[in-house]
Amino acid sequence: MNDRMQKKFKQWAIIASALFISLGIVFLLVKTSVVSDKKNDIPVYPLAYKLALVQSQDRSLAFRSIQVIEGYAPDYLAELPKDYYRIEILNGERTLYKGKIPSVITTIEENFSPDDETAVEQVTKTENRGEFDMVLPYYEKATKIRFSDEEGREVLVVNVNSFSLEKPQTKTNYCNDGICADNENIFTCYPDCSQKLRSFFERSD
Structure with missing residues (x-):
């Protein structure tokens, strides 16, 4: 009787362990997907x-060109009350990034009175930007970059995924470069390190 109970206990223990491991694997896969x-x-x-x-x-x-460069973009997070463009980087309709840039160039001139050096007259001048370049953060899954005026009217859309953009060879490691580096893991950079997870499960089988 004791032998039968021990065998059943071992069987249930094995089943429970297998179930626990299976649930752990499912949780890990869901977690890494998220x-x-x-x-x-x-x-x-x-x-x-x-x-x-x-x-x-x-x-x-009007759009002239787009390229991917090695560098860092300003945050464009200044709260501009007026005279600005709203920038959005999108993946489909999901917003990955948003910011603002001035739609005009503002200069302030100070004119001193020849009779009174303490009297200063400030003159504010604005002019259009004309031709200009701007640098924005790079997102692997971005599909378009949208510019709107301060009233929310769309003024320009750049369909990023319609261009074959070559990424420059950088001196530093980054996520999505195809290399699971020492400072990356399955949680911080799934695209680069997912192969290690698959290899682990293949060895387990």
Whole structure:
């Protein structure tokens, strides 16, 4: 009787262990999938988009070119009350990044009175940007970059995925470069380190 109970106990223990391991594997796969989706919402450093744009007198924008460069983009997070473009980097309709840039160049001149050195007159001047370049954060899964005016009207859309953009050879390691480096793992960089996870399960089989 004791032998039968011991055998049944061992069988149930094996079944429970297998179930626990299976649940752990499912949890790990779901977790890594979620981490992978979130990772796509993080900019890839040290890469950036460089856009060449032209602003007309009516403040509409025209697209000239786009390329991927090695570098870092400003954050464009300043709160501008007026005279700005709103920038959005999108994956489909999901916003990966948003910021603002001035739609005009503002200069302030100080004119001193010849009779009173303490009397200063400030003159504010604005002018259109004309041709200009701007650098934006690079996202692996970005599909378009959208510019809107301060009223929310769309002034320019750049369909990123319609261009064959070559990434420069960088001196530093970054996520999505195809190498699971020492400072990366399955949770911080799933695209590069997922092969290690698959290899682990293949060895387990």
